[in-house]
Amino acid sequence: MSDAATIIASGLRKTFEAPGGGALHAIDEVSLRVRPGELTALVGPDGAGKTTLLRMMAGLLRPDAGSLQVLGIDVTRAPQAVQDRISYMPQRFGLYEDLSVQENLDLYADLHGVPQELRRERFARMLEMVDMARFTERPAGKLSGGMKQKLGLACTLVRSPDLLLLDEPSVGVDPLSRRDLWKIVQQLVESEKLSVIVSTAYMDEAQRCQQVYVLHAGRLLAEGSPASLTERARGLSYTAIPPAPLPARGLQARLLDATELILDAVPRGSAVHFVRRPEADERDLAQILGSAELQTRPAELEDAFMMLLRRNQQEPDSGTARSQPPEKSIARSQDHGPLIVVRDLVRKFGDFTAVASTSFEVNRGEIFGLLGPNGAGKTTTFRMLCGLLPATSGHLEVAGLNLRTARAQARGRIGYVAQKFSLYGNLTVRENLEFFGGAYGLRGQARQKRLGAMLEQFGLDPQTVSGMLSVGHKQRLAMAAGLLHEPEILFLDEPTSGIDPLARRAFWRTITALAQTGVSIIITTHFMEEAEYCDRIAIQDAGKMLALGTPQQVREQAGGNSATDMNQAFIAIIEQGRGQLPHHEAGGRT
Template sequence: MPAQDDAVEPPALVLEAVHKHFRQGRRQVQALKGLSARIAAGGVTGLLGPDGAGKTTLMRLAAGLLLPDAGHVRVLGRDTRQEAATIQQDLGYMPQRFGLYEDLTVQENLDLYADLQGLDAAQRNARFVELLRLTALGPFGQRRAGALSGGMKQKLGLACALLRAPRLLLLDEPTVGVDPISRRELWSIIKNLRAQDVTVLVSTAYLDEAELCDDILLLHEGELLAQQPPAAFEAPLAGRCYMVRHAGLRRRPLQAALQARAGVLDALVQAEGVRVVVEGRAPLAQGGEDWQPVPPRFEDAFVSLLRKAEPELVPDAALQASRPSPAGERGGCQQSAVDEAPVIEVRELRRFFGSFEAVKGIGFSVRRGEVFGLLGANGAGKSTTFRMLCGLLPASSGSLRVAGVDLRRASAAARGRIGYVSQKFALYGNLSVAQNLSFFASAYGLRGARRQQRLDWARREFELGAYAEASAADLPLGYKQRLALACALLHQPSILFLDEPTSGVDPLARREFWQRINLLAEAGVTVMITTHFMEEAEYCDHLVLMSLGEILAFGTPQEIRGKVKTEAMPAPSMEDAFIGLIQAHEAQVRRAA
């Protein structure tokens, strides 16, 4: 634990041997198990851990919304058991699902929260001006909150949490579901709070954000695994991180081979190859592989620390039952999907909502067995395009063919070949896991022995047996994702649509998810995905980058990154490309307006 002189600067938050449990149906869940930690005043502390680690429980205890079963929580020197109401006067709390009123304007939301927090007229007007400047929401004061982009909604939620000028700010995954541009803007605001003597405790699923923190608490299964600055996590991995390339293998198959190799803790597809973390200090190279050492990152440390405590990733054979029917499989030579006819064809696709044109004459094609990415800022038209491709939303005009079927004429015929995982958890939260699986099996027309076979497969391959009787709404986020994907794959679709499926999911669960997706693609399933995790874009064979309803760029990840390559930035990341291309396009649109 970091050394500190409490006599000079008392800690902002102290947890002493804190226990907290909940009941979920017949199960008792130990959310925190004797956790002790101190959060120094005046800095930004990151709260990290896999799904179910206890992060949100810790946040709610710190906010005085829950009381510990045992132990003590002291916030700004006060015990939450005796002084919860007083504590709440000095802190701001932004939960994962901050309750904005979408039918009210930005200013009306601020007015409402100022009323709820008891700010008088003299306080609030000056505070409104300051917060609207800080969040750059000043020009949007009269815009309805429901019409804001995802990033702007998060900035409004942050402004509401800051109304009282808190001494301690609690942020529970504030950047979930927002695009890279909005993430940078939110973190610029968070870092600027240091100068105002605000202590920030922020949980996040983005490990690059952890490197922006002064200190990190890493939780696992309700216990404190480690607390130290980011650099201290990285130091033990010096000499154990490599970038691996192979001239004869694509990155996805190379990653699968490396991940299965003894002594490899992590293998992650990146722009230059596959990033590998090994247990020892000697590379585990085999024929044709080029291993080059690279400096460690916080993400390497996070995954390495948790890998041994987490279940093994799905074995290579685990998804055989998810393959398309034998008649639809590729031959043993695994011929490239680019040699086959497109299974998705979009031409001059448009969608209007009233007079607003959300999708503006876009076109692209996706071939069988491809992983195809659809990227863009919040409000770019990605989800609208997805819903049209799935037959859930009619196109205003244009040509749209999926699996050889014209969706504008016979969408029902195509749906039987499509699996869909929506941006928001769209299963039935009040039904159990088993009931959800049974419902979707019926909806897809599964009967008799095949129905039972597929249900058994879903429970086994997604490790849902222990949660069979749990309500879907009560599942950890990673298991919600597993259940959604299992339901989408029950009928063995040949095309899989995934709309931001890993939003908010921890890195280990994302790796497991992508191993499944890569195996499906290798088996011939066409996968179309939207994501705000730019490293996930590297898994795609081709990408489309959208902005304001238009396509800015199309190509492989390497080709997209190449569009922003300069002497000053010779090796741009996908995030660099995303931000550079979109900001340039938006500036061009503003100049033309």
Template structure:
């Protein structure tokens, strides 16, 4: 059935959520009006809590607007949600695969649920397996797939019937760059070949740049809309790339620029340099003063530059969301510069006959930011869990903070902090109660606990949420609370497991400004991430795949390894990561006998 006119048309949409006291009511959507043409790829972008997921759920007929009109495929979704659901497919952030069922059994289950006739399944399955490259794994349990493969299977299950509209809610969260690229190739193929209408919410502006139309939401309001080029133009003539002088890490120049909130809109490390946006009123003399000898050249704007300019302008009307300056507080136990605090030699981890980590060796120095990178299923999470003392090693040597983790994991855990990818605090406890509970678990009592709680509450701007249940906090504030809890006992080493997964650019800047300050003060930081921009903040990184180390060194050294003899070319870390992993995989395939 074809749709004439817009695939989605909304007029003055309002949606309000009233949580339990003392939390205030949340205006998830506030007078939003939009039209989305059929047969296009459209993006919804905005900071955490902007209203993107709420809007998608309204389109899917899973909730009803408090007021306003919404028509999807020409149907009043409020009056007849089932008619809409019969013609769309919706993939939420946490798509429900059944881990104990095979790839084929998951497909069959969703085909049964959607009433796909038997005679149409063979052709549809063949098409989906070709697009997702999962045809070789139809007998494998879904629980045994890597994160990227699970996302592709989730998309395939969503598409077991041929919809008129596909809704995707942040489909690439937690997915490595290789899998992210493959997912977007599938989506683009659906748009180009089947003229499918696709609406996707995303926290990654490079993904939104692929779309024909972008809607920017903030605080439930529609701030702007248009083609990516129209939104980019908001930063035209204001974007520059600066090369830090000498051996200064790019993150230090970035932090200095971010702290100059009256003159600088945004700054982010990129390919060993710092990309920044100045405000129009910033004079050349003041800019030279901020750069402190760094050479800057103008560059063309990206969609992310236009997005950040738009949000910073909005912040000046509302409240300033720029991360506050955080002067580094030197640790009293800072030790000697360059002192090795993590030593890994020939580390091995087996699960039965499967070798997840094979003979891995590296070291981490005090005050260093060290990144563990790799595709989904590469072994980095297993390595990370062994470093934290959460998983015993099968072989090799592992010392953390001077403690042999193979024999004294509990002792080492008193000297480290840990922030997991998923929110792992108690959602029914308030911010105050979580901090008090975990402070006690770390051995803090009385005046010392109160002093540390006061410090982290100020540091992470949580005082106004002190009595709010942590489960009701916005995502960005949950992350702040998790960081505050992990730092209560002033650990020597902080382990961060994909801490910005799904976070918008504003939240990522704020997060890394805090991490930079911690490292300046002598805290060692070990981080896993799938977002390659974040590797640029690291002093050194290691790239793993299939349990083996493929590259180790500074970001500049890793980019040079990816380039090989073509040293004149300039690439970012995502290009370097993909190049190194693909080259290693080609080598493995070439060594396998035909």
């Protein structure tokens, strides 16, 4: 093997048995060449084959066909020789939560055979790099999500590898933690000339890499530098400014529905960024834009990525909501006043205050975003709003019911989609929906009618065993279960964590349609661009409310304007709240 390549794959294939029988080609005739000392990205939708490819590179899966050389070694013949020279951080890194930070480092050093004389210097360097030297005695289970990811990276690097493989390292972490993780990775590449291959669902992360490989359904769709891939969308990218009072997400939904003309559309500030199909004439846009103002804009990597995915998409409309508004929502949409009222809400765990004197209201049909770093108190607030956790003090009213005195009644009016897939993995899709329909009090024909509607709306196969579903389809099933009883309020706790941009577009099309029927949506997310879909957002940190208002008002509070990136605004508000001067990198993309 030439010194000019860290990895050479040729005609690589990996096939598994599909859940319903037959063959699933997880990797199908993939050939690629990874250069040394660079950051390389693997991007693609859920089920594209990114994790399978990384596991083969790590010597954990054996290819069914083709050849794969890693660091000059045939990984099929000598997987242990490869594993002795690489470090691999999977999506669910195995920290031992009862052990302290230091004990986790010690354990992984033992597993990797790191000599005692090297540990002190290596541990000190890793702890400094991940900014956790102050927390060596803290149990890993007591760390926030972002700190767990940083500790996982430190444990992965207790020895000095020649190649680092990272499988979506920033899934489920907030923009501040994501920025810190990428600073660490880039520092390793620059100072140690380390070769790093990372799979990611974030296009701004792929933008940082020298080489990007786009995968879909096990096949390689495209490869190249971010600049060369972005060139594919040149001349097809636009900004549309909707006329008042049409919200940006309303124009976005209209554009997404025009699939014969439009490849992609997302809200950005008070405008919509969209990409037209190359075969569509610019003059054809007038009929869907109406009186919206149209401007051309430079193409972005995400524009090219979405172009590639749309052109290879097998189910163009699966997961989007096109059904008629539920009758229940229409009947109640005439009610007046806020649907959720929170006044001076406090939750303590012993001496620790998880939520401190929080107040806000949510109106009918409003999409309300609850944002904050890991450990900010968002999930605790959610659990109190859902009646799953009693408040220490304060007033909490949901759908006109006081949660202190009518918690069970209030639960019947709300739907909840948890942060982690919480349905029964050994049951089929239909059996899960049957079970939850019964739990919500649906019986007989009413239950079967709703079950059929949910299966159709979310494009689900009723016979598939739920545990065998992809991450994106599990999310659809959880949504279907939460909406079976036609709730007035839907709580969504980081529902898009770990799913790709294509699935996120479909998800938000569903949410926009639900809000139009009068359903109130309360959502937490770490994708800051998703805040643009919300009517209003609140930003919490350390249990305290730092900002509350429309996305535009929050950007202004952060010292920005309508064009300010929401990641920048979020980081600025958190750092202001913590009494820090704005970080010198806070103005860049994270």
